[in-house]
Amino acid sequence: MALCPEKLLGYANQNPAALIRAGLTNPIFDKPKLGRLSGKNTLLSLESLLQLQPDLIVDCGNVSNTHLSLAHRLQQLTGINTLLIDGNLQDSAAQLQQLGQVLGLETRANILAEKANNILNNANHYAATHSSKSFYFARSPNGQQTGLSGSIHTQAIEVLGLKNVAQSQHFYGLAQVSMEQIIQWDPDVIITQEPLFAQHIQHHPVWRSLRAIKTNQLLVFSNQPFGWLDTPPGINRLLGLQYLQNRLLNISPQQVELDVQQFFEHFYQSQLSLPQVRQLLAI
Amino acid sequence: MTLTHIKYPLLICVCLGSLLLAFSSGQYPLSLQQQGMLLLHFFSQHSNDINDSAANVFWHLRLPRILAAIMIGAGLAAAGAAYQGMFRNPLVSPDILGVSAGAGLGAVLGIYLDQSMLMIQLLAFGSGMLMVLLVCAIARLSQQRDPMLSLVLVGIALAALCGAGISLIKLLADPYSQLPSITFWLMGGLSGISLSDLQATMPLILIGLLPLFLLRWRMNLLSLPDDEAKTLGINVRQTRLIFIASATLLTAAAVSLAGIVGWLGLVVPHIARLMAGADFRQLLPTSMLTGAALLLFTDTLSRTLVDIELPLGILTACIGAPFFIFLLIRGQGRR
Numbered sequence: 001m002a003l004c005p006e007k008l009l010g011y012a013n014q015n016p017a018a019l020i021r022a023g024l025t026n027p028i029f030d031k032p033k034l035g036r037l038s039g040k041n042t043l044l045s046l047e048s049l050l051q052l053q054p055d056l057i058v059d060c061g062n063v064s065n066t067h068l069s070l071a072h073r074l075q076q077l078t079g080i081n082t083l084l085i086d087g088n089l090q091d092s093a094a095q096l097q098q099l100g101q102v103l104g105l106e107t108r109a110n111i112l113a114e115k116a117n118n119i120l121n122n123a124n125h126y127a128a129t130h131s132s133k134s135f136y137f138a139r140s141p142n143g144q145q146t147g148l149s150g151s152i153h154t155q156a157i158e159v160l161g162l163k164n165v166a167q168s169q170h171f172y173g174l175a176q177v178s179m180e181q182i183i184q185w186d187p188d189v190i191i192t193q194e195p196l197f198a199q200h201i202q203h204h205p206v207w208r209s210l211r212a213i214k215t216n217q218l219l220v221f222s223n224q225p226f227g228w229l230d231t232p233p234g235i236n237r238l239l240g241l242q243y244l245q246n247r248l249l250n251i252s253p254q255q256v257e258l259d260v261q262q263f264f265e266h267f268y269q270s271q272l273s274l275p276q277v278r279q280l281l282a283i
Numbered sequence: 284m285t286l287t288h289i290k291y292p293l294l295i296c297v298c299l300g301s302l303l304l305a306f307s308s309g310q311y312p313l314s315l316q317q318q319g320m321l322l323l324h325f326f327s328q329h330s331n332d333i334n335d336s337a338a339n340v341f342w343h344l345r346l347p348r349i350l351a352a353i354m355i356g357a358g359l360a361a362a363g364a365a366y367q368g369m370f371r372n373p374l375v376s377p378d379i380l381g382v383s384a385g386a387g388l389g390a391v392l393g394i395y396l397d398q399s400m401l402m403i404q405l406l407a408f409g410s411g412m413l414m415v416l417l418v419c420a421i422a423r424l425s426q427q428r429d430p431m432l433s434l435v436l437v438g439i440a441l442a443a444l445c446g447a448g449i450s451l452i453k454l455l456a457d458p459y460s461q462l463p464s465i466t467f468w469l470m471g472g473l474s475g476i477s478l479s480d481l482q483a484t485m486p487l488i489l490i491g492l493l494p495l496f497l498l499r500w501r502m503n504l505l506s507l508p509d510d511e512a513k514t515l516g517i518n519v520r521q522t523r524l525i526f527i528a529s530a531t532l533l534t535a536a537a538v539s540l541a542g543i544v545g546w547l548g549l550v551v552p553h554i555a556r557l558m559a560g561a562d563f564r565q566l567l568p569t570s571m572l573t574g575a576a577l578l579l580f581t582d583t584l585s586r587t588l589v590d591i592e593l594p595l596g597i598l599t600a601c602i603g604a605p606f607f608i609f610l611l612i613r614g615q616g617r618r
Contacts, residue, residue, distance in 0.1 A: 013457060036458070043454065140464050141400050142475045148591070168590050174463050175591040178474050179344050181310040183336055194460075196399055204477075206343045209336060231459035 001029075002112060002235050002267040003096060004105055009052050010034035012044075013232070014225075022224035023280065025270040037074070050078055056102070060085040060095060060234060062152075089155045089237055092116040096235075115266050119238045120159065126245050127161025133248075134163045136187040136212070137229075139174070141196035143207065144182075148175050153230045156237040157191060160245055179206055187212050191244070193221040193229055219247060222280045225268075239263045243281075256281070290558040290565075294572040301579040305349050308587045311340045318345075343477065351476045351484075352582040353575040355537040356547065358488045360574020361567060362530040362537075363548030364555065365495055368502045368563050369526055370431055377534040377548035380438040380527070384445035385414025386538040387469060388452075394464050395452045403468075404480070404539045408487075411535035414441060419527065430520075470594030471542035473582050484536050491533035494525050495567060502526065502563035544595050546603030547578060553610050577602075 001008060010032040011019075019029055035043025037057070049057075057078075059071060063086045075082040083102060085095050093113035100109020137154045139145040147153025149164035151173050158164060165185035166177060183206070190212045192198060198220045201207035212218065221228040221240055228240030242263065246256045257277045264272045272280075307315050321341050362377040370379065378384065389410030393403035418437045427433035449469075456462045501522050504512045512519050537544070551574040552566065558573075559565035578595075581602060585593045 139460065140467075141403075144475050144592075145463065145467065166591075170589055171591055176467050176472060176474060176594070177591050178310055178586050180340055180586070181590070183340060183344075184310045184312075196397065200400065206339050209339050227459070231457070233459075 003099055003109055004103060005029055005269070007103065009054055012036040019225045023264055023270060023272050023276055024225050024268050025272070026268065028269070046074075046078060049080075054080055056080065057082040058085065058099065059083070061087040087152070087233055089152075089159060089233070089241075090120060092120065092235060092238060112267065116235070116238055119242050123159045123241055123245055126248070127159065130161060130248070132161045132163050133188040134165050134185070135189040135191050136165050136182060136185060138190055138192040138197050139194055139230075141194060141200055143190075143192065143194070143197040143200065144179065145174060145176055147230065148172060152233040155233070156229045156241045157244060159241060160248070162189070183210065186210070189217045189219060191219045191221065191229065193223045193227050193231070193240075195220070195223070219244065224280060235267060238267075290569060291572075294558075294569065294576070298572055298576045298579075301576045301583070302349070302353075305352070305579050305583045306345065308583050309340070309345055310586070310590075311336075311344075313337055313340055313345070317341075347476050347478050347481050348473050348582065348586075349579065350481055351473050351540060352579040354481075354485060354488050355473070355541050355544070356551075356574040356576070356578025357571040358491065358533040358537045358574075359544065359548040359578070360551035360555070360570040361492055361495055362533040363574075364552040364563070364566055364570040365502065365526050365530040366548070367552050368506055368566075369523060369530075370435065371506050373553065374549075375435075376546075377530060378442070379435060380418045380531065381414040381442040381445060382411045382531055382534040383538050383543050384442035384449075386411030386535055387543055388414075388445040388448045390468050390539070390542070391449050391452050391465050394461055394468060395456050397461075400475075404483075408535050408539035411538055412531060414445065415527070415531040415535075417441060419524075430523075467594065468542045469596070471544040471596035471599075472585065472592060472594050473541055474586070474592050476540060480540060484540050487536040488533055491529045491531075491536065492571075494529045495533075498522065498525065499563050499567045502567075506561075506563075541595065544578070544599055546599045546607075547574060550603040550607050550610075551577060553607065557610070 005026070005028045008031065011034060013033075013036055015033055016030055034048075034052070037044050037049065037059075057074060057080055059067070059082070061067070063084055067084060071082045071084045074080075083099070085098060087095070093116045096109045096113045096116060097106075100106045100113075135157055137147050137157060139147065139153070146166045147164075148171055149158070149167040153174060154164050154166075165182075165187045166175065168175065188211075190210070198218070201213065201218070207213055221243070223231065226232060226234070226236035228243060229237055239260070242259055243256065246259060257274060260277045260280065261272050261274075264270050303315070306318055317337055318341055321338055359377055363375075366375045366377055366379055367373055386407040389406035389408070390403050392410075393406040398406065418434060418441055421441075422430065422433040422437045425433040425437065427436070449465075453462060453465055456465060501517055504515055504517050505519065505522060505526070507515075509519050534548070552570050554577075555566055555570040555573050559569040578599075581598045582595060585595050585598050
């Protein structure tokens with residue numbers, strides 16, 4: 001979507017109207033929702049896929065034996081080349097360049113890769129030079145679902161050197177945790193991109209008694225047009241990562257707004273007006 | 284002296300044991316002595332000091348959760364015992380008439396439509412009740428001569444439809460945010476229960492328990508063939524309706540709060556029958572005490588066994604299924 005939206009046939013999960021409302025104003029983003037294509041849990045039938053006649057199927061995310069074998073099978077069944085790219089956030093630039101090479105779009109890919117690298121280098125520099133705060137990433141309306149340390153859900157925050165309080169030796173990925181455990185962890189910052197959670201804690205005495213909330217360290221991120229930190233784990237996380245760094249450094253609001261505008265311009269080829277930016281930031 | 288004679292003292296000891304264990308375990312270190320002080324403080328002078336995290340943990344987290352476990356455990360066990368008695372079948376569990384499947388569909392729809400927690404609970408409760416109403420209404424239309432058999436069959440059919448509905452919503456849900464929430468909900472758990480949740484649910488559970496408790500002697504008559512029960516002067520249809528309504532209310536209230544907690548309503552009446560025999564007058568209170576103690580113990584495990592919360596449904600199945608098999612083998616040996 002970032003590299004060459006004009007070549008994209010449709011969306012897997014996104015609702016196009018919602019994307020356009022949320023700031024992807026460029027008309028090239030107006031395309032149908034086709035449904036996702038993943039193993040047995042597939043909404044797009046292989047016959048409809050063949051009817052669309054794509055030249056290439058790209059899947060960016062986890063590369064595991066399961067995903068590899070699924071990609072192989074898809075390629076065998078449809079005869080369409082299938083490309084599986086490792087979705088690790090730190091490798092964003094390499095992903096863009098790799099796809100650029102395959103699609104013959106090296107120039108734009110290199111420009112985007114440089115932008116991605118800038119954001120990541122800044123973040124790595126921040127991580128190396130600042131003392132690390134601890135954070136809790138609240139998902140779901142009651143905030144008790146979280147991404148465990150090292151999972152793709154909190155990668156964007158951890159790149160900045162922040163320490164995820166939810167560390168587990170035996171589990172990986174998403175988990176449900178108890179409120180007692182959150183009090184015990186006592187994080188410096190609580191981060192969320194779930195608007196219902198931000199409302200929920202207004203009336204919740206236990207959440208309100210946490211140090212992070214009392215010291216005004218609840219950072220709410222937008223989930224439009226995509227989640228800024230998670231959901232889905234893609235290039236969209238660079239926007240959240242940059243915004244988080246700006247918030248931690250207390251950068252002036254004007255600069256923050258400008259950064260958001262530029263990100264949309266570079267990665268989504270869409271011009272956001274200031275009111276639109278402010279609406280995204282005011283969540 | 285047999286198990287039957289000492290059952291109440293034994294059960295009360297087990298309940299107290301689970302209660303002490305539940306109060307004294309948790310991720311936040313809080314001694315029983317501290318909790319005693321907090322209680323004393325509450326009764327001597329009412330002060331709501333929001334800044335004290337120990338008080339917060341006790342009043343807003345541990346106490347509501349323990350009360351919820353007791354209530355839901357007792358409620359599901361009572362509903363299970365009632366259903367097993369009515370259907371004269373030991374394989375029946377409280378979700379036989381589609382309450383859990385209906386509640387599950389309601390909750391999953393709530394999550395899919397991005398509703399608040401309260402709304403999700405309401406949807407779960409409402410659709411659980413609605414499902415049983417539908418089952419009863421459709422069963423009345425059926426041509427089956429045995430009314431209980433048609434209830435079960437319609438219940439199975441509608442539960443399958445709800446299952447299909449849940450699968451459809453899972454397919455359509457956002458795989459990154461909604462799908463995990465749906466999965467967690469369907470596995471059950473008592474995490475995040477607040478005092479206000481309890482205030483809303485406790486009356487429903489009490490309303491469900493009251494008729495079961497007061498009319499428990501009639502259940503013995505219901506387990507006779509319908510004709511015999513009628514000759515003994517009870518209105519079989521009406522009594523059965525009261526029992527179904529009460530057991531459904533209990534299950535729907537429990538499921539709306541805790542998600543799907545399997546096995547408890549099936550296994551606990553069996554354990555209780557070992558202690559109390561088949562007489563429903565003894566079986567109901569024994570089931571309730573056993574259910575409360577078992578769910579309290581399981582929930583304590585779920586929040587303390589590892590550093591994250593283990594879903595309750597996993598633990599109740601892990602404890603319930605082997606125990607059930609043990610009872611089956613033992614029962615066969617006796618025969």
